[in-house]
Amino acid sequence: MTEKPSPSAIRRTLLASGMLAAAAGALAQEKADDADKVVYHIDDAAAQATKGLRNMRNHLDVAPGTKIVVVTHANGVDFLMEGAKDAKNPGVDYASLVSALKARGVRFVVCEITLRNRNLKKDQFIMDADFTPSGVVLVGQLQNREHYAYIKP
Numbered sequence: 001m002t003e004k005p006s007p008s009a010i011r012r013t014l015l016a017s018g019m020l021a022a023a024a025g026a027l028a029q030e031k032a033d034d035a036d037k038v039v040y041h042i043d044d045a046a047a048q049a050t051k052g053l054r055n056m057r058n059h060l061d062v063a064p065g066t067k068i069v070v071v072t073h074a075n076g077v078d079f080l081m082e083g084a085k086d087a088k089n090p091g092v093d094y095a096s097l098v099s100a101l102k103a104r105g106v107r108f109v110v111c112e113i114t115l116r117n118r119n120l121k122k123d124q125f126i127m128d129a130d131f132t133p134s135g136v137v138l139v140g141q142l143q144n145r146e147h148y149a150y151i152k153p
Contacts, residue, residue, distance in 0.1 A: 036066040039148040041139055042076035049079035050086045052153035053097045060104050068101075069142060073111035073135030077120070080110055080129045095126045102128045111135030 040056060042048045056068055078084060079094040086092035098108055109130045115122065122131060132138045142148040 036063055037142075037146060037148040038066055038068050038151055039139055039142045040068060040070045041150065041152045042070060042072045042079075043074040043135075045072075045076050045078035045084070046087060048076065048153045049094060050089065050092060053079075053094070053101065055151070055153050056101055056106055057097075060101070060106075064104075067148075068106045069138075069148065070106060070108045071111070071132070071135045071139050071142070072109065073114045076135075077110050077114050077118075077125075080108055080125050081120075082124060082126055084126075095128075098126060098128050109135065109138060111138075 038059070040052055042052055052070070056070070059066060059068065072080060079086075080098065082095070084094045086094065102108065107130060108128055109132050110122075110125060112131050112133050114120070114135065115131075139150070143150055
């Protein structure tokens, strides 16, 4: 006949199991927090957009787990507008490049101060664009609070 475990033995086993589960969860969260995080800052689409999008694609090809946020303001918002194309390369359609990167987890953000200063409306932008009250503030917050590395293409 087998002995029935005592209530204290059952509690110890459950406590040990719970502690192991908590440790495993903490380790998984630590791994997720270890993912590289990068903010790409674009304030001049003509000079930075095509190069920046290419950099992001290459970045994700080498380090696919990287979290990328693209913050745009001033003239940097232009490549996220409906129908935007690279002036030097009219065959380059920004919307398709942005959509491909968005599908890989890249977030594209437009500064609302820029919208007001340039009399632009949110509906002039592609669907893949998000908005923030201030692009510069968001860059600072991502760097300071969330430890994003800063890249300016």
